[in-house]
Amino acid sequence: MFSITTRDLTRSYGKLVAVDHLNLKIPTGSLFGLIGPNGAGKTTTLRMLAGLLEPSCGEIRVNELSTKQYWNEIQWQIGFMPDFFGVYEDLLVWEYLDFFARCYKLEPNRRQLVTQELLELVDLTEKRDAFVHTLSRGMRQRLCLAHALIHDPQVLLLDEPASGLDPRARVEMRELLRELRNMGKTILLSSHILTELAELCDHVAIMERGKLVISAPIDEILRRASEHRRFTIQVLNDTQLVEQILRKSPAVREIISEEGKKQGNRIEIVFSGTDEAAASLLESLVAQQVRVAAFGELNNNLEEAFLMLTKGEVA
């Protein structure tokens, strides 16, 4: 079962093709991450799914219903949280949710109940009677998420829900999303940081320049991304010797030594292997009398590594 399927979804702004023949299948009940650098077309995709943009061509199906014909029904199954959003600052928190509950035509007593439940869910109960403009960024983000949930939608579209949040708020947001998934909702969220989604999502799709690079379960993505780790090694010895040792290791794919600089004998390697393999590589270096000053992974930016890995695939 797929909650959302897109077929050849395309959107162009003049000459610029923001989303190019995108074929996505989002399984029901999954937490699906849409990842890509800025300008990859994530927001455009989400906006099309939310009905705010019309696709140039292609088709979107939500719960097997085409959005073109059944938008009035589908609308009730989708909750959308945009990446940049404003709040009605001169409303109270409960009035804000009450307003959206009215938009979704909830009955008065149900409105009250839902507002209360949602405030509990997003942990804003004590802010119920505060003005929206007094809320912090993280609270606003949660309030916005609550507004997207007001009609109990099956599908949640969240555009960069964690952007601009401090680490603590990020963790809270993550917990919240897990809770929502446990409630059986299908969640599609976008981000430009893969690591952020790595522990959270079941499925990940990576986009670049409007095209889908890969769409797979997270395990597979992580496995493939781990084929392209970057390590930096700083030694006190002659780098020549170190390079010889490194070349012998099967996990080392490539050695990028900065010949020109020779700054304290730093070597960068492209490493495909587990942490186990990295440990044994370090062991072998030490065993062969190399004096290692530093040994560490260069960047944690998994999706960048992944995009480099797949550089050839997207022209």
Place this chain on the structure above:
Amino acid sequence: MNQTAKWELNPIIVKELRSRMRGVRAFAILTGSLVLIGGFGYALYRMTLAASQYSSSPISPQVGQMLFTGLAFLELMIIAAITPSITAGEISGEKEKQTYEMLLTTPLSPSKILWGKLVASMSYVFLLVFAAVPMASLVFIFGGVALRDMVKTLIVLFAVAVMFGVIGLFMSALFGRSGRATVLAYLTIAILLFGPLFIAVLVGVMKQSDPPYWIMLSSPISVLASAFAPSVNVQSISNTFWMLGSPVYWLLGGPPISLTSIPRPAYHLGLPVYGLLTLLLYLIAARLVKPVRRWRIHWSEAALVLIILCSYAGVIALGYLATTNRYENIQIVTPQTSIPGVLINTPDPIMAPESAPNSQATPVSYPTIESTPGIIPESPYPAPKGSRNPIGGSGLD
């Protein structure tokens, strides 16, 4: 979607009123405008007294007419000043605050959003207008203004306010930037208010004759003046209102004099035009607020628009037909026997239509005033020269 309530207030109205009526601002503006109106009224009162210092002492109805005219024009100016500032930010403000998309993802249709915005903002404008009604009722202490003219004045103000509001909303939906929308809304309203005067003067100068009076129809000033024209004698107030230019609007907007028919007052023509403009701008704005498929109009929508426009035209035509006996088709019975020394009063261009007999019976002998008992009770003949039209004139000399 199972929990759909049967009937609910438009959520936008609830939200707008909640946020607008909160805090000091709304009440400060209301108080300010009432103080302004009160002060203006008092100043007018003193001016009338002062102006008559060197002539005859002012008579109560004169004061009443002066007050009423001043307040009506002031209300118009307050409406023109406040309405665009409220409505021009309604749609564009949502876009600027990035709340519009969240609104559009709800099942609330864009036309409902627009309607809610209109009702919410107009209700505030009407609050300002109707809050001044008690103050305008002071006029009754002095007398001189008929209640029906007061009601007509309010209706015209109402229609003009809605038109201004829709102009603001339209600009807001069209430009998506509050600043630009506000400027253009004010500009449009200023052109509507004062543009016709310039055109009329220009045409008059170029033709070296009277400009066609319909030029002035688009100016709410002329239309407003025509609504209470039967009660107010323009000569008596022209000294005070020269700065507003209102007598000019009034005179230029006056319909041509005819001996065979009674011309319609400007508001008979102005209000349908305003209504049509309001309707068209609203319908276009309802398309403009849509996020997707803006100009792909479904046949049912087109049919609906057609029905709305046709029924509007129908209502106007019916209104025209229903009143045609009092204007175009009025049968003027000229007395067979002319009494020496008695001249027939021709309809006064300024106070024309409402001075028509109010009685249903046609033919009537115009301009004999039958419907005003007590003045010329049973005379079947035209009123002798010198007697003022009791409805149209100031009621005194």
